[in-house]
Amino acid sequence: MFDTFEVVPAVDVQDGQVVQLVGGERGTGRTYGDPVEAARDWEEAGARTLHLVDLDGAFEGERANASAIERVVASTTADVQMGGGIRTATDAFDLLEGGVDRVILGTAAVENPDIVSTVADRYPDGVLVSLDSRGGEVVVSGWTEGTGLDPAEAAARFVDAGAAGVLFTDVDVEGQMEGVRGEEVRRVVEAVDAPVIASGGVATIEDIRTVHDTGGAAVVVGTALYEGAFTLAEAGEAVR
Numbered sequence: 001m002f003d004t005f006e007v008v009p010a011v012d013v014q015d016g017q018v019v020q021l022v023g024g025e026r027g028t029g030r031t032y033g034d035p036v037e038a039a040r041d042w043e044e045a046g047a048r049t050l051h052l053v054d055l056d057g058a059f060e061g062e063r064a065n066a067s068a069i070e071r072v073v074a075s076t077t078a079d080v081q082m083g084g085g086i087r088t089a090t091d092a093f094d095l096l097e098g099g100v101d102r103v104i105l106g107t108a109a110v111e112n113p114d115i116v117s118t119v120a121d122r123y124p125d126g127v128l129v130s131l132d133s134r135g136g137e138v139v140v141s142g143w144t145e146g147t148g149l150d151p152a153e154a155a156a157r158f159v160d161a162g163a164a165g166v167l168f169t170d171v172d173v174e175g176q177m178e179g180v181r182g183e184e185v186r187r188v189v190e191a192v193d194a195p196v197i198a199s200g201g202v203a204t205i206e207d208i209r210t211v212h213d214t215g216g217a218a219v220v221v222g223t224a225l226y227e228g229a230f231t232l233a234e235a236g237e238a239v240r
Contacts (some may be wrong), residue, residue: 001102001125001165001195002217005135006049007208007235008081008197009042010222011035011072012067014055022057022225032226039072042225045232049079049101051199051220056087058106059141065164067197073099081197083130083167092119096126104167106130107140110147110154111159120162128197129158134171151184165217167193173201185213205230205238213237 012019020031030062032038039050052072057095062176073080083104084129086092092103102125108115109129120127131151134140138149155166168188170181180201189196195217202208202221211219 002049002197005145005212005216005239006051007047007220007232007239008051008218008220009038009045009047009225009232010051010053010199010220011038012055012222013068013072013084015063016068018226019055020226029225030226033080035068036071036075039078041075042232043076043078044108046212046236047078047232048082049218050076051197052080052100053104054082058083059144063091070098081128081167081190083128089115089118092127093122094229095125102127102128102164103125104130105163106132109158110138110140110149113158116158116161117164124162125164127163128165128167129155129163131155131158131188132165132169132171139171147174147187152187155196156191157194159194163194165197166192167197167199167220169220170198170200179203180210180219182210182214185211185216189215203229205235208235210237 013035018038020030037211054063054065055152056065071192079101081102082100086103087108095103116127133151138151138154168182185198197218198211198216199220202224
């Protein structure tokens with residue numbers, strides 16, 4: 001999945017536009033334009049993977065930006081990992097058959113763990129399980145509902161069920177550019193024998209190094225890249 005450590009630009013889509021939320025809270029977003037243009041820009045800057053999220057789908061429980069998502073997938077040769085509003089195996093299969101490289105299952109996986117093995121049986125490298133953590137607890141439905149699950153323990157269970165990797169988002173620092181909490185990432189990394197992609201809090205090049213040093217396979221970066229805190233090339237060079 002990731003031959004070497006990757007810095008993965010986030011292309012989060014709300015109402016057809018690229019948006020970066022603060023702390024996962026709806027209505028806190030800053031808009032950064034057309035998602036196709038963003039995807040092309042990141043690919044030209046050297047991105048090998050794009051992190052694509054239907055934010056409306058994450059909140060509403062059904063895909064809401066299908067047209068924008070499809071345009072992004074058709075416009076790029078980079079790998080695309082996509083989440084938000086994927087609630088059934090049929091949703092996942094449609095995306096994987098339509099050119100998405102990996103689907104990200106969050107709420108659906110927590111509420112129906114069998115979906116992970118169902119999709120993984122057909123696409124062994126096609127499923128990432130998203131574990132969004134707030135206050136040390138996995139949260140679902142657009143980060144609005146607690147589950148009582150410990151992120152590291154849940155990660156191990158889902159990898160055993162067939163997930164090819166884990167996307168761990170530290171919602172407490174998501175979009176705030178206040179730094180990565182490496183100890184939270186490391187707990188998940190050490191719990192599984194599979195790639196862990198970290199997300200949330202990246203503000204500086206040092207945060208990129210922090211995730212790299214936890215043993216994570218990749219880090220998703222949104223606001224820091226869009227706001228020009230550093231370039232994608234600078235981030236990649238820092239851990240090369």
